[in-house]
């Protein structure tokens with residue numbers, strides 16, 4: 513039986529990689545899904561695959577006014593939200609000693625500020641019992657060389673979930689972090705050269721990289737009533753990479 517029948521879901525960064533797989537999985541489980549991204553062409557391509565029941569909104573998570581447009585669209589079309597996946601994120605390789613202000617600002621703007629306002633601006637629309645999922649990263653506990661600033665933003669995401677869990681009763685939601693290991697996606701392929709991906713595979717206890725679908729399966733669990741008592745936690749979906 514479909515586990516998200518009738519639920520309204522927002523997936524930021526839903527036009528590519530992990531977010532696209534999550535949107536597909538939620539749709540297949542019966543949810544009405546809204547996806548976002550900055551590039552309209554990428555959203556249009558995703559809609560060709562996802563179908564007309566999914567709504568795409570051009571929205572830069574780092575721009576709070578864009579998030580207002582997103583939630584106004586959700587309010588008009590659906591009236592409320594049951595599931596928010598704050599997934600939009602970027603990675604930038606930086607060598608310590610050469611890190612620029614622009615790199616730090618860009619990483620913080622999307623990964624931290626974007627997560628904060630994606631969730632805060634959803635609050636007025638959240639239906640009681642809503643599930644909020646933040647996409648973290650195994651990098652938060654095992655920062656790869658050259659990804660220290662990215663890893664720090666994901667550690668911040670982990671702490672946002674811990675902090676926001678205090679508000680669960682007040683806002684009627686539960687909030688959890690989903691932390692992927694290395695998953696080949698368009699974003700990851702741009703970020704990590706083949707050699708680094710091979711090293712990551714070697715360092716993963718399961719001996720392989722993950723798939724977007726494996727991350728989406730865990731997101732479906734966190735979104736569904738099967739995880740109704742899971743709150744403030746981090747679900748690692750990393751083949752064990754950051755667990756040993």
Ligand SMILES: NC(=O)c1ccc[n+]([C@@H]2O[C@H](COP(=O)([O-])OP(=O)(O)OC[C@H]3O[C@@H](n4cnc5c(N)ncnc54)[C@H](OP(=O)(O)O)[C@@H]3O)[C@@H](O)[C@H]2O)c1
Nearest residue numbers: 525527528529530549550551572573600601694695697699
């Ligand atoms: N792949 C991995 O190995 C891995 C591992 C751990 C964690 N993660 C996390 O998983 C999430 C998804 O990553 P991915 O690998 O699927 O990357 P991806 O293939 O590059 O997809 C990223 C998605 O986010 C959107 N996006 C980026 N910046 C945005 C912004 N400011 N506002 C709105 N949308 C934005 C992109 O669309 P536009 O470019 O059009 O905006 C795209 O839809 C990220 O948070 C990433 O940090 C990934």
